Amino acid sequence: MSDQPVPSTAPAAGPLPEGIAAALKRDPAGLVAAIIQQHDSGEVLMLGWMDDEALQRTLTTGRVTFYSRSRQEYWRKGDTSGHVQFVKSVALDCDGDALLVRVDQVGAACHTGTRTCFDGRDLGAVSSARA
DSSP states (O other): OOSSOOOTTSOOSSOOOHHHHHHOOOOTTSOEEEEEEETTTOOEEEEEEEOHHHHHHHHHHSBOEEEETTTTEEEETTTTTSOOEEEEEEEEOTTSSEEEEEEEEOSOSSTTSSSSTTTTOOOOOOOOOOO
8 A cells, every 4th residue: 555645636436325326415516515523522624515526535535525616626635735634434414415524634624724614703693592
């Protein structure tokens, strides 16, 4: 086994299993939202988009791969930044339209350099409590 990283353009090992593909509810562009969460703390790190190929790569390589809507290409988190996401688990929500990918995040998850894409971006919602 090579110590060299697998290029993000490398094809996945076969198609997405039929049962998983059938359970996905994709948007008109064929994408599903992928919520990325730190596996041990529960911290929500970011949201990305996956098509069948990106999901298959994520499931089979142990590294998170997204589909970039702006660049229209695959990108594996950390290949250029070093801020790698190592997959711990992947789950599909009850509606089939969102994925929860639990990872071990190395470094910043956000392209701005912050730990999460939500750091410093609070909208000041009114907080409430149960009666």
